[in-house]
Amino acid sequence: MCSCLLQKTNICYLSFPDSYSGGLGDTQFSFRLRQSGGQRNTHFGDDGEYNREAPLTLQRESAHYFGYVYFRQVKDSSMKRGYFQKSLVLVSRLPYVNLFQSLLQLIAPEYFDKLEPCLEAVCNEIDQWPPPVPGQTLNLPVMGIVIQVRIPSRVDKPGSSPLKQFNQENLLPAPLVLPSVHExxxxxxxxxxxxxxxMLWELMLLGEPIVVMAPSPTISSEMVLALTSCLTPLKYCCDYRPYFTIHDSEFKEYTTRTQAPPNVVVGVTNPFFIKTLQHWPHLLRLGELKMSGDLPKQVKVKKLTKLKTLDAKPGIYTSYKIFLHKDKTLIKRLLKGIQRKRPSEVQSALLRRHLLELTQSFIIPLEHYIASLMPLQRAITPWKNPPQIRPFRQEDFMKTLEHAGPQLTCVLKGDWLGLYRRFFKSPNFDGWYRQRHKEMTQKLEALHLEAICEANIVAWMKDKSEVEIVDLVLKLREKLIRARCHHLPVKEETLQRVGLYIETIIGSLPEDLQTVLHHH
Incomplete structure (x- = not known):
C-alpha cells in the first residue's frame, strides 16, 4: 500500500471512536501518528526559525502529525444505519491541542449542518492566518469570530501565563481569548x-512503556497528553499515541512479544488491548469518574498478575516501586480544594506548579554539571579550532549531587541517586543531552567567530604562505555559511565583519588567486 494511502487509512480509523454505541452526541479527542515514508517536512521553510524560538515541548514535529477530532453521532431514521455519524478532523504538525479543539468547536457544528461550502469558506480564512511566531499574540478570524491566542516562547518564565487581552477596543465583537494554545x-x-x-511523573521521566486503557477516546487522549506534559520544561522524547486502534499500522510492532515493549505511552479504548498488551510493564485502567462522598474515587495500584479479565477494575497495574516519597501536602491541598469547590483552573495551576518544580529540581543539577563541561572562554583562540566540550561522565555527575543535588530545591526525600541512574538509560536523558550538546557546540562556534573578529588579521597574514591564507579564506567562508544556515547565536554585525575580513584577505592575494576565490 502506498505510504500516502496508508496515512489516509490510518487517519480515517483514528477519527472514529473504537467502541461506540448509537446516539452518543458530540465528542472531541486527539491522536498522533507517525509520518509514513516520503519526504520529511520539506515544505516548512520557517521550521528552523519557529523551532529555535518555541519551547522544546511545542516544537513543530517533522516525523509526526497530530490529529484533532470532533465526532458527532445522533439518531437519524433517514440514514441507512439509523444514525448520523461524522467526524471533522484537523491535521497539523503543531501540538496546539487547546487552540485546534476550540477551533473545531466553532466549525464542526456548522459543518455538520451545511457540509462542504462552509468548510471551503473556513479553509480560505485559515489560509490568511499569520504564521505562529513565538512570543506574539495572534488574532485569528474565523466565521465572524476572532480567536485571540499568544504563542509561547522559549524565553517565557516557566509557570507564568502571560496572556493579557490586547487591542480590545478595535476588535468587535470582543475576541474569544484562549488562556493557552496547548495546556x-x-x-x-x-x-x-x-x-x-x-509514580506517574517518575514513569514518564524514565520513558517507561505505559498503556492507558480508558472508556472513551476523549479520556484516553487527554490522559496521555496530560502525562506527556508532566515533564515541562523537559521535553518528553519518547513516542506517545493519545488514541490508538487495532487498525493502526503500528499495531504489530506494539503487540509483538518477541522483544521488550517500545518506549511509548499508548491510549486505547478497546478492551481487546488488555489481552494483547499484557506483557507491557504498566497499565493504567480508567473508568468513568466515580465519587466517594464529595471526593473523586482514587484508583488503586495492583499487581500485573491481577490483570486477567477484560473487565478488570480501574487501577494502575504495575510492579514499579517509586524512588521518591509522595508529596502528601500537595495531595491534601488538592483534596481540600475539591471540598471547598476551588475552581478547576486554580487546582490545575497548583498541580502544574508542583510538577514544574519537581522537574526543575531534578534537571537543575544536570544543567549545572553540563555547563561545567564547556571550555573556558580564554581557551578559544582565533586561529585554532575551538576546543571540545568535555565528555559527560555519569559518575562525576553523581559526585556533584552531595553538595548541589535536588535536595537544595525540593523537599521530597527518597532515592534520588537511583532515579538518576535509571534516567541515564532512558530516551529522555539521551534527548536532553543531545539538545544541550548541540546548543553548547553552537555557542562555541559563535564565541569562536567573535574571537576571529577581534583578532588582527593583517598581522596574522604577514608571515603566512599563500596556501595557509587560501585555507583560512575557505574555512571562514564555511563558518559564515554554517552560522547563517544554523542561525547561530551571533550578532549580525559580527557576521558582516567576517565577510569584510574575507574580502580583505582575498584582496591581499595575487590576481589569479583572487579570481579563483571569487568564483569558488
Missing amino acids: LDLFRCFQPVLIHIQ
Whole structure:
C-alpha cells in the first residue's frame, strides 16, 4: 500500500471512536501518528526559525502529525444505519491541542449542518492566518469570530501565563481569548489518580512503556497528553499515541512479544488491548469518574498478575516501586480544594506548579554539571579550532549531587541517586543531552567567530604562505555559511565583519588567486 494511502487509512480509523454505541452526541479527542515514508517536512521553510524560538515541548514535529477530532453521532431514521455519524478532523504538525479543539468547536457544528461550502469558506480564512511566531499574540478570524491566542516562547518564565487581552477596543465583537494554545485542564485529567501523581511523573521521566486503557477516546487522549506534559520544561522524547486502534499500522510492532515493549505511552479504548498488551510493564485502567462522598474515587495500584479479565477494575497495574516519597501536602491541598469547590483552573495551576518544580529540581543539577563541561572562554583562540566540550561522565555527575543535588530545591526525600541512574538509560536523558550538546557546540562556534573578529588579521597574514591564507579564506567562508544556515547565536554585525575580513584577505592575494576565490 502506498505510504500516502496508508496515512489516509490510518487517519480515517483514528477519527472514529473504537467502541461506540448509537446516539452518543458530540465528542472531541486527539491522536498522533507517525509520518509514513516520503519526504520529511520539506515544505516548512520557517521550521528552523519557529523551532529555535518555541519551547522544546511545542516544537513543530517533522516525523509526526497530530490529529484533532470532533465526532458527532445522533439518531437519524433517514440514514441507512439509523444514525448520523461524522467526524471533522484537523491535521497539523503543531501540538496546539487547546487552540485546534476550540477551533473545531466553532466549525464542526456548522459543518455538520451545511457540509462542504462552509468548510471551503473556513479553509480560505485559515489560509490568511499569520504564521505562529513565538512570543506574539495572534488574532485569528474565523466565521465572524476572532480567536485571540499568544504563542509561547522559549524565553517565557516557566509557570507564568502571560496572556493579557490586547487591542480590545478595535476588535468587535470582543475576541474569544484562549488562556493557552496547548495546556489541558490537568486537574480534571488527573482526578482519579491524584494520589499516584509521583509514580506517574517518575514513569514518564524514565520513558517507561505505559498503556492507558480508558472508556472513551476523549479520556484516553487527554490522559496521555496530560502525562506527556508532566515533564515541562523537559521535553518528553519518547513516542506517545493519545488514541490508538487495532487498525493502526503500528499495531504489530506494539503487540509483538518477541522483544521488550517500545518506549511509548499508548491510549486505547478497546478492551481487546488488555489481552494483547499484557506483557507491557504498566497499565493504567480508567473508568468513568466515580465519587466517594464529595471526593473523586482514587484508583488503586495492583499487581500485573491481577490483570486477567477484560473487565478488570480501574487501577494502575504495575510492579514499579517509586524512588521518591509522595508529596502528601500537595495531595491534601488538592483534596481540600475539591471540598471547598476551588475552581478547576486554580487546582490545575497548583498541580502544574508542583510538577514544574519537581522537574526543575531534578534537571537543575544536570544543567549545572553540563555547563561545567564547556571550555573556558580564554581557551578559544582565533586561529585554532575551538576546543571540545568535555565528555559527560555519569559518575562525576553523581559526585556533584552531595553538595548541589535536588535536595537544595525540593523537599521530597527518597532515592534520588537511583532515579538518576535509571534516567541515564532512558530516551529522555539521551534527548536532553543531545539538545544541550548541540546548543553548547553552537555557542562555541559563535564565541569562536567573535574571537576571529577581534583578532588582527593583517598581522596574522604577514608571515603566512599563500596556501595557509587560501585555507583560512575557505574555512571562514564555511563558518559564515554554517552560522547563517544554523542561525547561530551571533550578532549580525559580527557576521558582516567576517565577510569584510574575507574580502580583505582575498584582496591581499595575487590576481589569479583572487579570481579563483571569487568564483569558488
